[in-house]
Amino acid sequence: MNQMWIKIQSFLGIESTEEQVLTAKLHMAYGEIRKAEAKRPSLSRDFDLRLVNQLQSIPMEQKTNPVWQSRRLQYAMSFVLLFGMAFVLTQRNASHNSKTEESAGVVGNTRNFQDTNTSVDVSDSYRKRILLNELKSQSGSIPALQSMERYYRETGRLNAAEEMESLRISLK
Numbered sequence: 001m002n003q004m005w006i007k008i009q010s011f012l013g014i015e016s017t018e019e020q021v022l023t024a025k026l027h028m029a030y031g032e033i034r035k036a037e038a039k040r041p042s043l044s045r046d047f048d049l050r051l052v053n054q055l056q057s058i059p060m061e062q063k064t065n066p067v068w069q070s071r072r073l074q075y076a077m078s079f080v081l082l083f084g085m086a087f088v089l090t091q092r093n094a095s096h097n098s099k100t101e102e103s104a105g106v107v108g109n110t111r112n113f114q115d116t117n118t119s120v121d122v123s124d125s126y127r128k129r130i131l132l133n134e135l136k137s138q139s140g141s142i143p144a145l146q147s148m149e150r151y152y153r154e155t156g157r158l159n160a161a162e163e164m165e166s167l168r169i170s171l172k
Contacts, residue, residue, distance in 0.1 A: 132170055142171055 135141040145168040152161035 128170075132167075135167065135171055142168060145171070 135145075138144075145164050149161045149164035149168065152158070152164060
């Protein structure tokens with residue numbers, strides 16, 4: 001209504017004062033705010049109070065600290081793992097260094113078969129004859145022994161290569 005009065009005054013040529021203009025703009029702003037509030041869903045007056053009461057009635061769960069998240073336990077487990085790895089590595093190196101000469105599966109004149117338990121003992125002439133007869137009966141034994149000898153030489157297992165060479169020479 002106030003806006004209309006200002007428009008009528010400007011049409012009639014009556015000068016409006018700043019107060020009237022400001023009042024009219026305030027009325028327009030309040031009107032827009034009311035329209036915006038009318039568009040929003042309205043909540044009951046005691047909604048906030050009911051919401052607070054419901055939130056207070058819900059029991060709060062206390063934060064539990066699982067065992068595996070404990071720093072002390074993590075450090076202890078890391079130490080045990082490190083100690084175990086060190087133990088395994090030292091045992092591997094100790095057992096690797098204590099082995100006697102590597103063998104290609106055939107043991108010549110040795111008395112200790114502990115590290116080569118799958119080797120064939122050819123120190124006995126009867127067993128050696130049986131092995132040589134078996135190798136002679138196979139058609140591809142000499143090329144196989146040559147390729148095994150070459151493989152052992154390339155990989156640095158010279159003792160095994162010498163065993164293969166001695167068997168190959170005995171077959172000729």
